[in-house]
Amino acid sequence: MxxxxxxxxxxxxxxxxxxxxxxxxxxxxxxxxxxxxxxxxxxxxxxxxxxxxxxxxxxxxxxxxxxxxxxxxxxxxxxxSLQSHAEVLSTLDAAPALRVVGPDAAGGFSVEGLEDEDAKLFVASVSPQTRANLAATCGAHVSERDAGRMLDNLLRAPTGLAKGGRWHNRFAWVVDTNVAREASLVLGADEVLSTSGAGATAPSQPILASACPGWVCYAEKTHPHVLGHLSRVKSPQALMGTLLKTALSRKLGIPPSRIWHLAVMPCFDKKLEASREELTDEVWDGAGLPGRGVRDVDCVITSKEILMLAESRGISLFDIPGDQLSTPPPEPFPDSRLHDFLFPQRGTRNPPRAAGSSGGPLYHILQSRAAQTPGSEIQMSQGRNADVVEYLVILNGEPIFKAARYYGFRNIQNLVRKLKPARSSRMPGGRPFGSARRPAGKSASLEYGYVEVMACPGGCTNGGGQIKVDDPVVVERKNFAGKPGPQEQRDWLSEVDEAYFSGDEAWREVDASSGDVVGGISRSYIDDTLAHWSDMTGIGLDRLAFTSYREVISDVGRDKTTDAEKVVRLAGKIGGGW
Incomplete structure (x- = not known):
């Protein structure tokens, strides 16, 4: 979209x-x-x-x-479209927000306003691609971190959305999805490089990335043969939604329906992901099966809709301060261990340029595999176009792991075609269909251990919900004489990417003395945090951090006639019958 x-x-x-x-x-x-x-x-x-x-x-x-x-x-x-900035405003104005009070002398928290059945506790999560897109829209003087503080002030500060509306409600916490991304990267590397995922049924190799909901929806509806290859690890959006709903409901003693989670994402398809039955409390707090329960993410809006949200309250996003002094520190989260995880003092960073702009699952897996074998190195080779790249982890000149990146539906179609299993021929002595171009004894792309698949060419910074070069706000700020052309579009995406990667130099590297740090992410810290989350909620990680997929089939509109009925009809047409 x-x-x-x-x-x-x-x-x-x-x-x-x-x-x-x-x-x-x-x-x-x-x-x-x-x-x-x-x-x-x-x-x-x-x-x-x-x-x-x-x-x-x-x-x-x-x-x-x-x-x-x-x-x-x-x-x-x-x-x-039903998930929009208008839904955010109507929900904020429906009733006074629940208010979390604490900690008290004993370290406990309480919730005020529960007597109003319509009152909710508002929380939000923001993607780094959205921050980068808004930073590029503001101009070179605004960094991705500055844009993040502007969003924080819009959603959480008294001078933001809270200055208008019927109840002057605001979001209690605004978190960075990068922290959930780090957890999903560690879980994804374990899934690919270990014999099985943590508590989940391991997918077949090659394991395909599943963080892009447009790609997942496409696979479920048109290519069910690849579903067994999809990674079971939840996307950062879904993982963050589950973490917030489970932790807050358990620690505050309120049902998940009283918690309203807004996600700000670069992609319209993230709204589809938020509506999946696999991502509700029916899975983690019910029978463990998909159902129409309370969604982990109640609403998703995109970068473009952030501008609409601000304008609806009479606020210009570009006039909101983005300096560190203007942003109040976050309120204490009801669980101190998770507070440190959600609001790290060191801050978070986006993966380096080599990882791409989609969160870097492939890059982290490659780095993790190379770390398992000292002396190995990573080699890259360009595919048939810029959105197809192959990678090898090599030791002493021999490949020990192979992976690839496929972006854009044109390339995705080539990938799923290669993964399609060969069909047996019904002719005596006939060769299986689809096997003519395959080496003997090999199924297509079996040599890949992992493939990073994204629907948008160029990755998530080019998501469909991002502010584009031909949007009025950019045209006005760029002073284009006419309609922006392909070159202007490429230049604009380069600006967004530059903002996305601009935080590398200012970020303080994690102490790697423990030996388990890959790409600035400590595996032991992530594992300990996930274990604490599971113990605190009393729910296994197989329900908290992993998900499932299903083939989508509709019988409506299809011919439901049985074979016997077809024979009777045919016999009647030719004059015969039973």
Whole structure:
């Protein structure tokens, strides 16, 4: 999805797809309620139904859409638009926010305002790609960290969203998804380089990245044969959502439905991810199976929608201060161990340029594999285009691990075609279909241990929800004479990437004396934090940190005729029959 989505703009939507699982249909009206003897029926124009209210319009939830393979464009676009800046404002204005008080002398926390059933505790998480995009939009004088402080002030400070609205509500905590990214990188490396994931069924090799929801949705609907290869580790957005909902509900003694989590992301498809039944409390606090429970991420808005959110309160994002002194320190999180994890004193950094702009799972796995074998080195070779890159970990000139990066649907289609299993020929002596170009005894790409797959060419800094070079705010600030062309688009993406990678020099490296630090991430620290999280909530990591996928099949709109019925019909057409 490449353009900003709003209910008002979507005039291309006519009806759900042919195979929609919620077709528009006319149902018989409910029987009238029995009337008492004292009631008098009023008939207008001779029709007892004239005074009845009009039928409600058909309602299709985003969960319904994800359960169907019939629609992939307009229907999903309409549903995605329901997660918007308008929903954020309406939720903030629905009731006074819950207020966390503490710690007290005993270190405990309490919650005020629970008597109002509509009151919620507001928390938010922000992606580094969004911060980089907003920094580039503000200009060269604003860094990615400055943009992060501006967002923090918008969401959390009294001078931000809280200065308007009915209840002057604000977000209690605004966290950086980079901390969840570090945890997902460690879990992902263990999944690929160990015999099995922590408490999860290990996927088949080559293991494919699953942090991109556009790619996952595409695989579930069109290429189910690759689902066994998808990484089971939750994306940083999903992992952060589960952490916030589980930790706050357990420590504060409130149900997850009273916690409202907003995620600010570079991609519209992240709204699809937030609506997955696999990412609800039904999985981690219920039967362990997907269900329509309380979502771990209640709403996702994109970088573009942040501008709309600010403007709706009469705020110019560019006028919000982004210096360190203007940003109040975070309130104490109810769990001190998780507070240190969510708000590290050293800060967080984005992966280096060699890791790309999508969080760096491939880079971390390569670095981890090289660290396992002292003396090895990593070699890179360019593929058929800039979005296909292959990597080798080599020891004494011999490859010991191979991985690749595939960005963009054009390249993804080539990848899944290679992974498609060969079909047996029905002809005597025939060769299996799809095996003509494969080496004997090998299935396609079996040599890959891991493939980083992202739907957007160029990675997540080029996500569909990012502010683009032809958006009015950029055109105005750049003073373009005409419509920006391809070169201007490339230059703009370079500016966003520059902002994304600009924090490397200012970041203080982690002490690597323990020997388990890879790319500035301590595996032992992550493992200890995850173990503490699991112990504190009483939930296993297999439910907290891992997820599942399923083939999406819809029978609606398909021919459900059995083979026997088809034979009868055919016999009737040719004059025969039973």
């Amino acid at each position: 490449s353009a900003i989505l709003s209910v008002d703009d979507l005039n291309d939507f006519i009806s759900p797809g042919v195979a929609c699982i919620k077709p528009i249909e006319t149902l018989p009206s409910a029987p009238p309620a029995p009337s008492s003897a004292d009631e008098t029926e009023v008939i207008l124009d001779g029709s007892p139904q004239a005074a009845a209210a009009a039928a409600d319009p058909a309602q299709i939830s985003l969960t319904d859409c994800l359960a169907c393979s019939g629609c992939v464009t307009s229907a999903e676009a309409v549903l995605v």
